[in-house]
Structures are given as structure tokens and as C-alpha cells.
Amino acid sequence: MFSTKNILAAASLAVLSAAGMTAASAQPYFDRHDTRAWHRYERMDYRAHVSRWRIAEALRFHGLRMVSEPTFFRGQMVVRAHDRFGRPLIVHVNPYSGDVMRVIRL
Numbered sequence: 001m002f003s004t005k006n007i008l009a010a011a012s013l014a015v016l017s018a019a020g021m022t023a024a025s026a027q028p029y030f031d032r033h034d035t036r037a038w039h040r041y042e043r044m045d046y047r048a049h050v051s052r053w054r055i056a057e058a059l060r061f062h063g064l065r066m067v068s069e070p071t072f073f074r075g076q077m078v079v080r081a082h083d084r085f086g087r088p089l090i091v092h093v094n095p096y097s098g099d100v101m102r103v104i105r106l
Contacts (some may be wrong), residue, residue, distance in 0.1 A: 003032075009017065025097045029075045033087055044103075047096050049072070049077070049095045049096065050077075050096065050098040051096070052069065053069050053095050054098040055070050055077060055079060056097055057089060057098075058093065058098045058099065058100055059079065059081055059093075059100065062100055062103075063083065063084050064081040064082065064083055064089065064091065064103075065081055065083075066079055066080075066081050066082045067079075067081055067088075068080040070093065072095060075095070076093065076094070076095060077092070077093040077094070077095045077100065078090060078091070078092055079091045079093060087105060087106075088105075088106045089103055089104060089105055089106065090103075090104040090106065091103050091104075092104075
């Protein structure tokens with residue numbers, strides 16, 4: 001009455017539909033009502049900035065003298081400095097590692 005092909009097709013349809021229903025009702029991993037907030041503090045916004053002494057040390061390593069206090073501006077620390085010839089510069093420093101990212105001559 002039923003061929004083997006029809007029975008196999010009906011069984012596979014039943015298994016796939018049951019698997020599809022359980023997958024559709026699964027809760028996503030990052031739910032917006034998640035009470036665990038550890039992933040919020042992994043962003044760079046909550047990391048501590050390096051001290052001004054570390055920034056002065058990094059500038060000294062590059063042969064620059066720090067003239068002003070470092071200020072936080074658009075995600076970077078900005079410092080006025082002088083090079084070894086006394087020319088004024090603006091230096092962009094990574095606030096989390098203290099590395100010199102950019103040097104601009106005025």
C-alpha cells in the first residue's frame with residue numbers, strides 16, 4: 001500500500017519538523033533581559049587610562065618633551081609637546097596603552 005519511498009519521506013519530514021520547532025523556541029544567547037552584565041564591562045570605555053607619567057615616559061622615548069597636561073579628546077589623549085629642536089607639536093596618545101599614535105607639527 002505505501003511504498004518505501006513514501007514512508008521514508010514522511011519519517012524525514014516528521015523528524016525535520018520536530019527539530020525545526022525546538023530550534024524556533026530556543027532562547028537567543030544574548031537576550032536583552034540578560035541579568036549577567038559581564039559583557040558590558042569588556043568594552044574599552046570602562047578601562048582605566050594610563051597615568052600622565054606613563055605618557056611623559058612614552059614621549060621621552062620618542063625624543064619629545066611634554067609641555068601641557070594630557071587631555072582626553074575624542075577617544076585619544078592629546079598632548080602639546082616640543083621636539084628636540086624646540087618646534088611645537090601636538091601628539092595623540094593611546095589612552096589605554098600609552099603608545100604614541102600620531103604626531104602633528106604646528
